[in-house]
Amino acid sequence: MAKELDFLTKRSVDYSKWYNELVVKADLAEQSDVRGCMVIKPYGYAIWEKMQRILDDMFKETGVQNAYFPLLIPKSFLSREAEHVEGFAKECAVVTHYRLKTNETHDGVVVDPSAKLEEELIIRPTSETIIWNTYKNWIHSYRDLPLLCNQWCNVMRWEMRTRLFLRTSEFLWQEGHTAHATREEAEARAQQMLKVYATFAEKYMAVPVVQGVKSETERFAGALDTYTIEAMMQDGKALQSGTSHFLGQNFGKAFDVQFLNKDNKPEYAWATSWGVSTRLMGALIMTHSDDNGLVLPPALAPIQVVIVPIFKNDEQLQQLNEAVEPIITELRKLGITVKYDNAENKRPGFKFADYELKGVPVRLVLGARDLENGTVEVMRRDTLEKESRSLEGIVAYVKDLLDDIQNNVFQKALKFRDEHIYECDNYEEFKERVKDGGFFLCHWDGTAETEAKIKEDTQATIRCVPFNVEQTPGVDMVSGKPATCRVLIARSY
RNA sequence: CGGGAUGUAGCGCAGUUGGUAGCGCUCCUGGUUUGGGACCAGGCGGUCGCACGUUCGAGCCGUGUCAUCCCGACCA
Numbered sequence: 001m002a003k004e005l006d007f008l009t010k011r012s013v014d015y016s017k018w019y020n021e022l023v024v025k026a027d028l029a030e031q032s033d034v035r036g037c038m039v040i041k042p043y044g045y046a047i048w049e050k051m052q053r054i055l056d057d058m059f060k061e062t063g064v065q066n067a068y069f070p071l072l073i074p075k076s077f078l079s080r081e082a083e084h085v086e087g088f089a090k091e092c093a094v095v096t097h098y099r100l101k102t103n104e105t106h107d108g109v110v111v112d113p114s115a116k117l118e119e120e121l122i123i124r125p126t127s128e129t130i131i132w133n134t135y136k137n138w139i140h141s142y143r144d145l146p147l148l149c150n151q152w153c154n155v156m157r158w159e160m161r162t163r164l165f166l167r168t169s170e171f172l173w174q175e176g177h178t179a180h181a182t183r184e185e186a187e188a189r190a191q192q193m194l195k196v197y198a199t200f201a202e203k204y205m206a207v208p209v210v211q212g213v214k215s216e217t218e219r220f221a222g223a224l225d226t227y228t229i230e231a232m233m234q235d236g237k238a239l240q241s242g243t244s245h246f247l248g249q250n251f252g253k254a255f256d257v258q259f260l261n262k263d264n265k266p267e268y269a270w271a272t273s274w275g276v277s278t279r280l281m282g283a284l285i286m287t288h289s290d291d292n293g294l295v296l297p298p299a300l301a302p303i304q305v306v307i308v309p310i311f312k313n314d315e316q317l318q319q320l321n322e323a324v325e326p327i328i329t330e331l332r333k334l335g336i337t338v339k340y341d342n343a344e345n346k347r348p349g350f351k352f353a354d355y356e357l358k359g360v361p362v363r364l365v366l367g368a369r370d371l372e373n374g375t376v377e378v379m380r381r382d383t384l385e386k387e388s389r390s391l392e393g394i395v396a397y398v399k400d401l402l403d404d405i406q407n408n409v410f411q412k413a414l415k416f417r418d419e420h421i422y423e424c425d426n427y428e429e430f431k432e433r434v435k436d437g438g439f440f441l442c443h444w445d446g447t448a449e450t451e452a453k454i455k456e457d458t459q460a461t462i463r464c465v466p467f468n469v470e471q472t473p474g475v476d477m478v479s480g481k482p483a484t485c486r487v488l489i490a491r492s493y
Numbered sequence: 494c495g496g497g498a499u500g501u502a503g504c505g506c507a508g509u510u511g512g513u514a515g516c517g518c519u520c521c522u523g524g525u526u527u528g529g530g531a532c533c534a535g536g537c538g539g540u541c542g543c544a545c546g547u548u549c550g551a552g553c554c555g556u557g558u559c560a561u562c563c564c565g566a567c568c569a
Contacts, residue, residue, distance in 0.1 A: 035560090090567070126569090160494090160567055167568065220569095240569060277569050310528050349529040357530095367528055377528080493568095 015235040016163070019286060023164045026294045026358050028281070036162040036169030040278070043358065046302035048172065048278060052152065054204055054299075055174065055276070058196050059150050064176060067149045069130050072121040077129040080254040087221020088125045091157040093169075095121040123156045128222065128247070128273055131177045132255040139269055142181045142261050146189070150176040165282035166239070166493050173277035179252070179269040181261065186270035187225070190246040193274040194227040197242035205280065206297035206410035207231050207287045208417050209241060210439070210488055212464025217448050220273075224248040230463045230488065232417040233286040236437015238463050238490040241283045244274035282493070287413050288382075294359030295381055297409050298402040304337045305398060306360045308351050310367035317342060320366055323391075327364075330395040336402065356381060361405045362398055382409050423486075427477040430489075434460045439490045441469060443483030445476035453478055454489065463488045 024030050028044030031037075040048065056066070072095060079085045099115035124130065131149070139147060156170045176193060180186040194211060201207045209229035219226045223245035231241045251257070252268035261267050288295035298304050307328065309320040324340060331338045339360075341351055348365070355363055365377040376394055379386045382405050389397065420438040424430045430440060435458070444450060444462065455461050466488050474483045 155569090157568070160565095161563090171569075173569075243569070275569070279569055308528095312527065344527090347527050347529090347531065349527085349531080351530090352528095353530045365528070369528075 015233075019282075020164060022289060022293060023285060026285075028285070028294075029164050031164065036159060038162075038164055038168040038170070038278075040172075043302065044281065047284070047296070047300055048281060050300050050302065051200075051204070051280060052174075055196075055200055056150075056152075058200060059174075059176065062148075062192060062196065063146075064148045064150045064178075066151065068151050068153065069127050069134065071124055071153075073124050073127075073130045075120045075122055077133055078122055080129060081222045081250055083250075084128065084222035084254075088157070091159060092125055093123040093156050093158055095123065124153075125155055125157045126273075126275075127151065127153075127155075127175055128177065128251055128271075129255070132251040132257060132271070135177075135179055135269070136255050136257045139179055139257050139259050141259055144259060145179055145181045145269065146185065147179040148176070148189075149178070150174055163282075163493075165278055165285070167279075171277050171279070173275050175273060175275040178272045179257065180272070181259065181267070181270070183248070183270050186248075186272050187246050190225065190227055190244045190272040190274065193272070194229065194242070194244040197244065197274070197276055198229050200276075201229055201231065201241060201280075201283070202410065204297065204299045205284050205287075206299075206406060206413060207241070207283050208410065208414040210464065210466050211468065212466040212488060214243075214464055215448075215451060215462045215487070217451055218462060218464075220245045222247060222250050224250070228464050230439075230490075230492075231283050231287060232420060232439060232490075233283075233493070234289070234416070235286075236420055236490075238439065238488075238492040239279070239283050239286070240463070240492065241280060242274075242276040245272060247271035247273060288409050289359075292353075292384065293357030295409060296359035296361060298361045298406045301359065301361050302337065303339045303355075303358075303360045304402055305331060305339070305362045305364060306351075306355045307338065307340045307364045307366065308348055308355075309340075309342050310348050310365060312368070316368055317344075319368075319371060323371060324366060327391075327395060331398060334395070334399050336399065356384075362401055364394075364398070380405055382412070425474060425477050430477060431458055434458050434489070434491065437491065439463070439488050441466075441486050442477050442489050443474035444485060444487045445479050445481040446484040447479070447481075450476055450478045458491070460489050460491045463490050463492060 027041050029038050029040045032039045078088065096117055097111045097115045098117060099112040100109040101112040103110045135147065138144060152174045154170055154172050159167050159169055162168050178186070178189050180189060198209050198211050201209045209231050211227070211229055214226040214228055220243065225246040227244045228240055229242045231239045233239055249268040249270055251271045257269045258266045259269060284300065285294060288297070307324055309317065309324065311317040311320055321342065328338050328340055352363070359381060361381050363379040365379070370376055374391050375388050376391055377386055377388050378401070380401060421441065422433070422438055423441045424433070425443055430442065434440060451462055464487070465485050469486055471485050474486070475481065476483045
């Protein structure tokens with residue numbers, strides 16, 4: 001194995017470092033020279049674009065429309081909702097001036113002090129405030145509701161420590177913001193969008209998720225309820241992969257969004273917001289990758305099938321080109337993305353390793369031997385199995401194989417996750433085992449004190465109260481008091 | 494903002510008691526190769542983070558400063 005790829009074997013030693021190098025080597029993204037920011041490279045962005053397209057269609061099926069709101073938020077907007085500002089104040093980038101000027105030595109620029117803004121502008125950390133300030137003008141009657149908007153944009157949160165895709169100062173996401181006439185409708189919408197996220201994660205990303213509701217301390221700033229999908233990474237840590245918030249009337253009241261209901265009585269609008277970000281890329285990478293690099297589920301792979309010809313001279317290459325052409329055409333007719341890599345400046349072995357590193361689900365290899373025998377070598381990325389098959393019926397076979405891979409990577413991830421979910425009611429045992437990762441289902445008395453103690457002792461947090469776990473009576477493993485529910489506890493990213 | 498470390502070629506690093514900078518990878522050129530990350534030969538590439546100081550002389554010593562990374566606190 002080439003020296004620079006030794007990192008792939010280090011996975012169990014230092015998962016963070018391994019992840020970081022994989023992201024860079026697979027050509028997904030790299031750290032920008034700008035503090036805490038990330039450059040998403042074309043290959044990584046192609047995956048994100050596929051995610052965007054699928055999610056966007058799913059949103060629209062539920063009646064959501066896209067819109068766009070400003071990047072800059074007047075400082076005063078942010079302070080209108082007390083909990084919201086408290087949650088975000090510490091990580092906001094602030095615009096204070098609108099002009100630069102040449103410095104005294106004429107070899108650079110300085111901020112022009114005379115161009116100080118009367119009111120500072122905040123670069124959005126999330127857009128509830130500016131959107132609800134706008135909704136005030138859009139909502140007057142119950143007939144204006146529900147209002148269902150989504151925007152695809154970037155946001156900025158000045159994080160202390162950043163990691164590619166998982167936590168960067170600037171990140172790309174979508175944020176949906178809905179307004180409703182009734183509490184019931186808003187709550188239903190918040191849960192509906194969580195279901196959309198869960199379906200997307202499992203069906204397309206092949207990432208199994210636990211759906212649930214956050215504890216009060218983990219709740220979004222300004223929300224009454226925060227719903228979440230939690231995925232398990234291969235080191236056993238949890239990754240919050242999407243959230244949907246029921247915001248009650250908090251923002252309706254803060255921004256004075258009132259409407260007249262059917263009884264001609266004024267009422268504050270009910271709100272939800274929900275979002276997923278480029279963090280999903282991190283989930284995708286950390287759920288499926290192996291020692292050969294990335295493993296992409298076919299539904300999201302920018303290249304689903306790569307064809308590598310093996311040739312010794314131009315004549316052979318010509319023959320292979322001709323033999324391969326109908327296969328490519330047929331695959332593309334089925335909507336399959338195919339790359340035919342007949343570049344002469346790289347050797348086959350290099351190509352094999354490179355496409356494996358990039359997670360291409362299926363590889364077809366054709367050489368002079370195959371031309372004689374009418375065969376082709378098929379390799380599937382998820383299991384790395386190779387087989388020689390007849391060219392006859394190869395297109396239909398590959399199509400089925402892609403479906404099989406999509407299903408298999410999900411089943412594999414599901415199996416891994418389920419094998420690392422434990423029921424545990426003994427705190428000493430919990431403390432010992434949680435270090436090694438995994439999800440723990442534990443009885444909880446519902447108090448913030450217990451939550452804080454667990455975090456202090458083990459760095460683990462309550463990820464959520466899962467929806468699909470049968471709730472049995474029990475006692476809190478820390479306090480010994482009667483438990484209100486069984487919660488999911490894990491260390492997380 | 495606390496605790497620790499590091500800044501030398503695009504990347505990863507070495508550089509001895511202070512004497513004017515080197516190795517591997519990458520990249521470029523030529524040739525031979527091509528069924529699992531090729532080999533040989535030649536070549537390009539550096540204000541040693543920045544500033545000041547000590548010295549005949551600083552990558553190396555001193556002071557300051559900036560930046561980055563790791564461990565905490567904070568987080569989609």
